[in-house]
Amino acid sequence: MQNSQIGWLDAARIYTHPRVLAMFFLGFSAGLPFLLVFATLTAWLTDAGVARSAIGFFGWIGITYSIKVLWAPVVDRLVLPVIGRKLGQRRSWMLLGQLGIAAGLAGMAFVDPVDNLAQVALLALLVAFASSTQDVAIDAYRIEAVITHYQGAMSASYVFGYKVALLVAGAGALFIADFGSWLLAYLSMAALMGVGVITVLLVAEPERDLPAPIFGRHKDRLTDLGVWFSDAVISPFTDFFNRNGSFALVILLFIAVFRLSDITMGIMANPFYLDLGFSKSEIASVAKVFGFFMSVAGSFLCGVLVVRWGVYRPLMLGAVLVASTNILFAVMAQLGPDIRALAVVISADNISGGIAATAFVAYLSGLTNRAYTATQYALFSSLMTLPGKFFSGFSGLIVDASGYTWFFLVAAAVGIPAILLVPVLARREAKGQLS
Secondary structure, three states: OOOOOOOHHHHEEEEEHHHHHHHHHHHHHHHHHHHHHHHHHHHHHHHHHHHHHHHHHHHHHHHHHOHHHHOOHHHHHHOOHHHHHHHHHHHHHHHHHHHHHHHHHHHOOOOOOOHHHHHHHHHHHHHHHHHHHHHHHHHHHHHOOOOHHHHHHHHHHHHHHHHHHHHHHHHHHHHHHHOHHHHHHHHHHHOOOOHHHHHHHOOOOOOOOOOOEEEOOOHHHHHHHHHHHHHHHHHHHHHHHHHHHHHHEEEEEEEEHHHHHHHHHHHHHHHHHHHHOOOHHHHHHHHHHHHHHHHHHHHHHHHEEEEOOOOOOHHHHHHHHHHHHHHHHHHHHHHOOHHHHHHHHHHHHHHHHHHHHHHHHEEEHHOHHHHHHHHHHHHHHHHHHHHHHHHHHOOHHHHHHHHHHHHHHHHHHHHHHHHHHHHHHHHHHHHHHOO
């Protein structure tokens, strides 16, 4: 709901809602593993002397997050035995994902990437699979736990927790690795998944009707399985297209291109800082710690803006800023290791990223039908990251061939389609409200 009559203070009080507060800790649990199979992992591989081209291909591990829609119907419709009955459907799937993440991170800690690069990749893939499964369950919980009016604050609280986790998994892991070892860093991150486990045990399951069991509704199991497949897999997609008609394709295109710019450049961020001449501690202090506070500021501001203005104006602001900040990285590539330039660029990049991420999550949440929450949101979030993850796999090749300046200019250019599509979506929404 858009309501510009709501005062700024009243809008900010939405962050005191208990379930909004709980989303911080679930966001932390969701965000912790991400960098550990992405930017922090690339820093480890760079530190170990792995070739840049090989590091770039590790970006494809992130495609796991982009194909979670393939198993989201199972998470959406299957109640896990034993723990599913005790904890509830959403909480039990979250817990299962968290345990898988912790096991994968602990395994990675004991592997030497120089001697066993393939084993590191397989364990990182396990972490990404368990993490994306957890994401499906958390996203469903977030949307089902509160009314639509609170989704902006839920998304901001989630992003806040997510960013804290990125700080821990980014700066924290780099500090531990710099003064200790990568083994200690990854073991510490595995232990911190306990935050998510404790949260799952404390929060309440959203009130909803549990899906019917797969078997026992018809005379034979084959019929039961066919009905379940139609209900769990086909219906969420047909519902989305029935509600939006042919314009659904425009919506899906927008979702696919919105995060192209930041995902494409993200995997090369830490190698860029290291190649420019910054130390791991400088990267941790400025790019991670300082950047965290800038990101939180952008996220908090956007949560309030969504309450007051609706989602489209913040969405447009985020799209423009994210594409523009890549140009600043291109400029910094010409300056060398200037710590002041790094602070300026990191400030702009993280404020814009906080605004864009919060607005986008709120937008996606509003697209779902609560009868198919997990599957539809998984479709959106998978599509959101798939193109960027695919292109990021070639990022190392672009850097090796043309240098960082050209790479960041390309990353800025791929953000233009999202900017052009936001007004199209806003006009369609306005027409729908008038009709």
